[in-house]
Structure formats: structure tokens, C-alpha cells
Amino acid sequence: MILAEQVVAEIRRFTGPDEANLEAGGILLGCYRGPHVEILECTTPMPLDRRTRNGFVRRDPGHQRRALEVWKVSDRTVNFVGEWHTHPEERPSPSRVDRDTWADQMGRHRDDALVFVIGGRASFYCGWGENRRLVAMAAVA
């Protein structure tokens, strides 16, 4: 999996002290290349999303709208490939709710692998979901 530098920077903006008291999140947009996925862009919190200290619920239709826009502009090569959110932790790990949510999403995207990122203050958690199984990958510094 390749995470573009600007995606890492974008997620990191929401793990800093100004934002750390509210979780943030969005979707990941990228390309599948054989067994790999390249993540090129992410969306960030929008007005209708629900951000709390211990949760992020993506509700704003703008995320989906952006995915569709990018898909069209890229001649259908850039797709929804997963999602990200932040945790108010140094080294985040998925909660029970995260695992349940991701299992649901894997069920709805059976044909493709999905990437799940949790941004923490010191490191990121990256999960790879395929065939309804979640595998933790090496964290991005």
C-alpha cells in the first residue's frame, strides 16, 4: 500500500493539539494496481459529520460526492478504497466499534481490498481488509 505524502500530511493536521479533542475522519480515494493500492487523496471532516471526543460519524454526503467526482475526472481509475479517522492516542489501535464498522464495509465491498487508517499523535494504524479479514500493516511514522 502506498499512502501519498499529502494524504499523510492531511490526516496529521487533525492529530495536532488544536484538533485532538475531537475525532476527525474521511474517506480514502485511490487506485488498485494488482495486489497494491495507491492512496492519492482523502476527504476531511465536513459540516454534517458528527465529531465527538470518542467518535467520528461520517454523515455528510460531500464525501460520496467527492468520490464520484474524482472517479469521473480520473476516467474511472480512482475509487473509494477505504476510510480514515483519528484517535486521541499516541499509538492508536482499532476499537470494537471500528472493527464492527469495518467488517460491515468489507461485506459491502467484497471484490476489492479496503484500507483503514487511524491517525494517532505519534503513529498511524493501517489495516488491510480483504475477504472479510483485517490484517494490520506496518504503521506509517
Ligand SMILES: [Zn+2]
Ligand atoms: Zn476508532
